[in-house]
Amino acid sequence: MAAAEYLGIDIGGTNVKMGIVNSETGQISNFYSHDTVSWRKSGHFEDRLAEAIALQLLDHKHIKKVGIGLPGMIDSTRRTPIEITAIPELDRVPLVDLLEKKFVGVNFYLENDANAAALGEFYFGEERIDESYIFITLGTGVGGAAIIGKKVFTGGRGNAMEPGHTPSANGKVLERNIGKNELLDLANNMRKEYTGETQLPDDGSISTTGLVAAAADNDKLALQVFERVGELLGENLCHLVAILDINLILIGGGLSASFDYILPSMKRKLNQWLTKYHASDLTIKRATLGNDAGLLGAASLCF
Template structure:
């Protein structure tokens, strides 16, 4: 087989679904499926056996595929064989997934990784922006996910689960994720709406949501812009601390709320430049990740390289 035509299976594991993509070496998703996993929880075989089984379904569907990458929403061991704490799927806690997969499919190879780290690898391998071998990756969605690529490899830290920036302590000892995860951002927006009733424009009597926040910010709504300013400040502080710990100064932002990155950026940049010396700021880069909704599947596939 021509090596350029090799394909990989990327499996993005969520709380209720698997996203499964057949991905080319160039980062093209040539085939995509979504599997609902909610029934696995009640299945007498147990979630884990069902999960292993469904992987087999796709290995059969794509017999040319030798390598499978799996992105998992939680903590895994440093050897990347056993899932430790997967809050969205407790059945996976402490399960040697790699051994179970290899037992069923001994002629295939499997790479397990935390989902944010997988997404960072996707960005590293496939992004048109060509990240350098050292960058910080932050996904802003329901929660805050993060990962670091150092010297071209996922930074695992001492025990395997580095880069839980969402749980760093920020203002008043709140977790970063509490402050600027989806709900945190909507709390800030609500506070701003109440503080500046005369400036809310078409936010009046609407159900506040992040899409509306981004849309109104784009229209120049002052309350929405103030909200993003505060988010940028808070996120910027956490980034400053992380830069001081990792000496990494190229940062990519992904996830749904990164659609509003341009509105956070002035506060983000100001905070970063205010608290860092020239050694750090002269080459600092803050920019949007490029893979969008495909980051999970592409990232999982990128683990195979």
């Protein structure tokens, strides 16, 4: 008997990605990606999404379950986005109702993208991981999830684990300090004041890939930028570890390529603030699914 297949959709602030996922192997086929901004500018984001889904289901009529990960808060019934910072056009849109009315006989499952990615890591990750862990996504924003006893921890009203929206340095929340755009602002500002040798450009055009490449070449300024990011993230994670008492942290998302460079300062902050009980048994790993985590996680919502 062939393995079940599901349509996974990862809606991000930068791109919308979707593909057919084999439930046993995690293999993705019929992959499709579209930039988020142009769909937003159309004024009918949900219609553009439905058109892309229609093309997928036209080619795969056997698929009756679709999982969708969204970057933000969703109502407790998991049918309506209520606060999607990166795509406010979807706020209060009854998305699941609209899609299930349009695609009769197909079930849609909606979840916060970090929760979905955390589940994807559990089902499809390269390593067998613990049944309880904290998952942090570094990308356009900063997302978080906690898997406790193999289940997503959703809190009292369905939207627990939003580390990006908690207080951080400079009178800002964490995501406004180390989200993708903020990371580049930090790097460009530090570049203006830097007088040593560096391969980073001084015209305000530093990119995330350029920053990671420079750090890989031991560029001192690039390493200083990531050191600061690690400090800010480490301070935030202290709260989560102490409150949830979880000793495994996975770091994923598009900016997790910087993992090796943010890890030392992150560990220093965790060791500075945590009690011996929490700090001594703590493991921090880079998530293994890379850019596929959101899509695979969205598909795993269908299991």
